[in-house]
Amino acid sequence: MQKLRPLLGCIADDFTGATDLANILVRGGMRTVQTIGVPSEDLAASLDADAIVIALKSRTAPVEQAVADSLQALRWLQGRGCQQFFLKYCSTFDSTPIGNIGPVAEALQAALATDFAIACPSFPAAGRTVYLGHLFVQQRLLNESGMEKHPLTPMRDPDLVRVLQAQSRAKVGLIAHPDVARGAVAVRERIATLRSEGVRLAISDAISDADLNTLGEACADALLVTGGSGVAQGLPANFRRSGTLRDANAALLPRIAGPAVVLSGSASLATNGQVTAWLRSGRRGFRIDPLALARGEPVVAAALDFIGGGDTALVYATSGADEVRRVQTELGAAHAGTLVEQALGQIAARLRERGTRRFVVAGGETSGAVIQALGLTALRIGAQIDPGVPETQSFGVGEPLAVVLKSGNFGTEDFFEKALHHLEGPVA
Numbered sequence: 001m002q003k004l005r006p007l008l009g010c011i012a013d014d015f016t017g018a019t020d021l022a023n024i025l026v027r028g029g030m031r032t033v034q035t036i037g038v039p040s041e042d043l044a045a046s047l048d049a050d051a052i053v054i055a056l057k058s059r060t061a062p063v064e065q066a067v068a069d070s071l072q073a074l075r076w077l078q079g080r081g082c083q084q085f086f087l088k089y090c091s092t093f094d095s096t097p098i099g100n101i102g103p104v105a106e107a108l109q110a111a112l113a114t115d116f117a118i119a120c121p122s123f124p125a126a127g128r129t130v131y132l133g134h135l136f137v138q139q140r141l142l143n144e145s146g147m148e149k150h151p152l153t154p155m156r157d158p159d160l161v162r163v164l165q166a167q168s169r170a171k172v173g174l175i176a177h178p179d180v181a182r183g184a185v186a187v188r189e190r191i192a193t194l195r196s197e198g199v200r201l202a203i204s205d206a207i208s209d210a211d212l213n214t215l216g217e218a219c220a221d222a223l224l225v226t227g228g229s230g231v232a233q234g235l236p237a238n239f240r241r242s243g244t245l246r247d248a249n250a251a252l253l254p255r256i257a258g259p260a261v262v263l264s265g266s267a268s269l270a271t272n273g274q275v276t277a278w279l280r281s282g283r284r285g286f287r288i289d290p291l292a293l294a295r296g297e298p299v300v301a302a303a304l305d306f307i308g309g310g311d312t313a314l315v316y317a318t319s320g321a322d323e324v325r326r327v328q329t330e331l332g333a334a335h336a337g338t339l340v341e342q343a344l345g346q347i348a349a350r351l352r353e354r355g356t357r358r359f360v361v362a363g364g365e366t367s368g369a370v371i372q373a374l375g376l377t378a379l380r381i382g383a384q385i386d387p388g389v390p391e392t393q394s395f396g397v398g399e400p401l402a403v404v405l406k407s408g409n410f411g412t413e414d415f416f417e418k419a420l421h422h423l424e425g426p427v428a
């Protein structure tokens, strides 16, 4: 069979965000693979996809490192012949007054010799909408959504033009909803006006999937698009219209049999609800106590004993905000996080040695730690389980594993049950 040449090259600033974007592209009919960092030459030879998403860990990295890593990813994607490039960041615009969205977007623009890109974190399916440049999470402004308390990237200003301007050298503008509502031609006209005014990045309003499709269509010829996963949903249609994307069931993945486990190191509200729902339904759960880890107790061995050969178990450090704060005060947030991530990573690696083949993981940082402990370098993306969360399958190293990576805030209350059920179900 002829090898696919990738059409769309994507750079994502974290692991679960990359999976979220890949999910959208697969739903649009693009066969998509996600790589963990810039692929090695060995892996490059086996990548066969319409879209490639390179997952970085650049969201909260120092600005210079985020820029350097993103440029390295871009060069790799350019080398594969991608026609268009996408910078994926969080739908809650997670960033600080110094970056990293603005500096990375501007560095990519310079490297691509392009002078304009939209910036649109809107993702209505997950409750994120942008109206007159202001970001809403569900029905609250960003700065009243809980994101204002985020430990690394507190979002205290819902006006994204102001937020992005603070991080950017060039002028930031707005493509407001009235233009978006008038369709792709009106958006292109607005872009032309903004460019003539020296604007290089423009926050783009979108309050519905129809708006996202309009923005996607308006960006058909843009070299660079930036945003959350939502705005990528309009892009596959452009490739289809131009005849470069052929129809295929992009979500098709073979089934993987074998024991499963659920690992949760996410501290978010949604995951807390999911852990509670799992335990309430009488399913087996083992709680990782970070303080016991800090005392050097054999927590990993105890978790592995608990899991034994019985029904699928949940291993979790997930706790309410007060408990997490208590632990963080005692151990320091970074040390507590590292202890939990290392423990969950070790448990995943040992379980794989024992024959576990299906892993459901909750939390962005936690997903990174587990993926690393399992030594995975690339994931093929399958069908959606919940908005933002698809099933995936590893390839390139060792026996393939079924992997689900869930961002902290995604998924319905019965997500874990649903994910396991999904992995057991018929081929998508």
Ligand SMILES: Nc1ncnc2c1ncn2[C@@H]1O[C@H](COP(=O)(O)OP(=O)(O)OP(=O)(O)O)[C@@H](O)[C@H]1O
Binding pocket: 016, 265, 266, 267, 268, 271, 290, 317, 318, 319, 323, 324, 327, 328, 336, 337, 338, 339, 340, 341, 362, 363, 364, 365, 366, 367, 406, 407, 408, 409
């Ligand atoms: N009980 C706990 N006490 C202290 N830290 C914890 C506890 N449980 C988890 N953690 C740490 O909190 C961090 C949670 O981050 P992670 O990115 O995995 O989840 P999240 O923030 O909910 O998800 P996302 O980034 O996808 O929105 C991890 O570093 C994890 O190890």
Ligand SMILES: O=C(O)[C@@H](O)C(=O)CO
Binding pocket: 014, 016, 017, 018, 020, 021, 089, 090, 091, 092, 228, 229, 364, 388, 407, 408
């Ligand atoms: O955009 C989102 O909300 C997610 O894909 C994400 O990046 C969470 O870390």
